[in-house]
Amino acid sequence: MKKITVALATVLTATSILSACSSGAGNTENGTNNAGSGATTKDEKVTLKFWYPGTDEILMGAVKELIAKFEQGHPDIHVEPTFIPWADYFQKLTVxxxxxxxxxxxxxxxxxxxxxxxxxxxxxxxPYIQEAKWAGEKDFFPDILEAGQYEGGQYGLLLPEIRPLVWRKDFFKEAGLDPESPPKTFDEIFEFADKLKVVENGQTVRGGIDIQTSNGEQSYLSLLLLLGEDFYDAEGNPTFDSPASVGLVQKMVDLYKSGAIIPSSQQQLNGTPFQNSLAALTFTSAQGAAELRKTVGEENIGWALPPEGPEGKRTALMLGTFLTAAQKTKHPQAAWEFIQFWFEGASVLEFTTKTGAIPPLQSLKDDYTKLGPAYAAAFEALNDARGYGASGNWAINVKYLRLALEESYNGIRPVEEALKANAELAREEIAGQ
Structure with a gap:
């Protein structure tokens, strides 16, 4: 079964399938790599070309520090980093x-x-994990390890980003709600959002909940997972026209029409409404709210697992960044050693603490959760987290889901018609591949 289980870093959208330069990758003699091939000797200096998405100063600094420590312990390997903005990254990599x-x-x-x-x-x-008898394999949260698996192979290791429920305690107080008591059920999310909105002279000046209305599949999926569903099945066929999905989108559209949602896009450069103090509730990562916590104070931000869905589901959306190696690298053993070092306890704890990702190792729970409530909530959510399933049809499904959501919000079509029509278009494009 083709499987990559999930359940956020920063994810990238279908239209952002992104372009680049560089590299030292090449073919091995037979075009394949086996564990141990490409291993270096003490007399041989290897240079690994390494690309990473993101140009934030904190991120780049953390990566460079990790590389420096790796090279200290591996004097026969030099890692040459290249940092590329997310908006350009996948296109450059594809080229x-x-x-x-x-x-x-x-x-x-x-x-x-x-x-x-x-x-x-x-x-x-x-093969490299097995040959190294890597202890990290058993220390990984199982769902997160499986997120990088496909047809029995491990093709990436994930630095996860989890989307727990986050709220503004000060806004709760203003609305007469208990700041220590967030929504506990799926329906309460919508009830609270309506109570928390602020409308002045017929205009919404603060939304009750931050749900993106353009490129909004992540907000939608955070809610859909609580219903125990996904927007495409294991074969990559669209399911976003299911009765549960239709009902969810109708509730989202009703909130939007009531003024509880401020129009926004998950890709806007100036941050989301929640990050700009223009919404009271959201599903976001510790990294996503980092600047806000500095400006409004940690005491005004609440963190919790997602509320229970009708069947008791509290599944959190998981995104993040994978580390992987090129199949045709000339230095597979060195590449594995670098990836393995990154996910050693001390290395991954230091990196995630600095960058806002979450260490995927169960043994790091105490070290990570003591950093604060945001870290504790995110780490706890790792126990039940999912994201996108592995599928070559992912981009097609995201494209038509976005269209359906935007048509629904903008009143171009009734919700059920928008979802069913676009799901049918997705099926036709998949069948025509």
Missing amino acids: AYSGGLQPDVHGLGFGQLISTVNQGKYLNLT
Whole structure:
């Protein structure tokens, strides 16, 4: 079964399937790599070309520090980093792979890996994990380890980003709600959102909940997971026209019409309404609310697991960044050693603490959760987290889901008609591939 289980970093959208330069990757003699091949000797200096998405100063600094420590312990390996903005990253990477100039090791957004893992680009890490008897394999949260698996192979290791429920305690007080008591059920999310909205002279000046109305599949999926559903099935066929999905989108549209949602896009550069103090509730990561916590104070931000859905589901959306290696790298053993070092306890704890990702190792619970309530909620959510399933049809499904959501919000079509019509278009495009 083709599987990448999920359940956020920052994910990338279908229209952001992104372009690049560089690399030292090449073919081995027979075009395949086995554990141990490409291993270095003490007399041989290897250079690994490494690409990572993101150009934030904190992120780049954390990566460079990790590389420096790796090179200290591996004097025969030099890692040459290249940082590329998220908006350009996948397109540049795709061009590099097409020209045989791919980096040896690189990051990939959640949607990027799961939609291309079937193309034979990436190195299967399983033989290297087995040969190293890597202890981290058993320490990983099982769902997070499985997120990088496909047809029995391990093609990436995830630095997860989890979307628990986050709320503004000060806004709750203003609305007469208990600031220590967030929504506890699926229906209460919508009830609270309506109570928390602020409307002046017929205009919404603060939304009750931050749900993106453009490129909004992440907000939608955070809610759909609580209903125990996904927007496409294991074969990659669209399911976003199911009765549960239709009912959910109708509730979202009703909130929007009531003024409880401020129009926004998950890709807007100036941040989401919640990040700009223009919404009282949201599903976001510790990293996503980092700047807000600085400006309004940690005491005004609440964190909790997602509320229970009708069947008791509290599944959190998981996104994040995978580390993977090129299948055609000349240095597979060195590439694995670099990835393995990144996910060692001390390394991954330091990196995630600085960057806002979450360490995927169960043994790091105490070290990570003591950093604060945001970290504790996110780490707890790792126990029940999902994201996108592995499918070459991911981009098609996201494209038509976005269209359906935007048509629904803007009143171009009734909700059920918008979802069913676009799901049918997705099925036709998938069948025509």
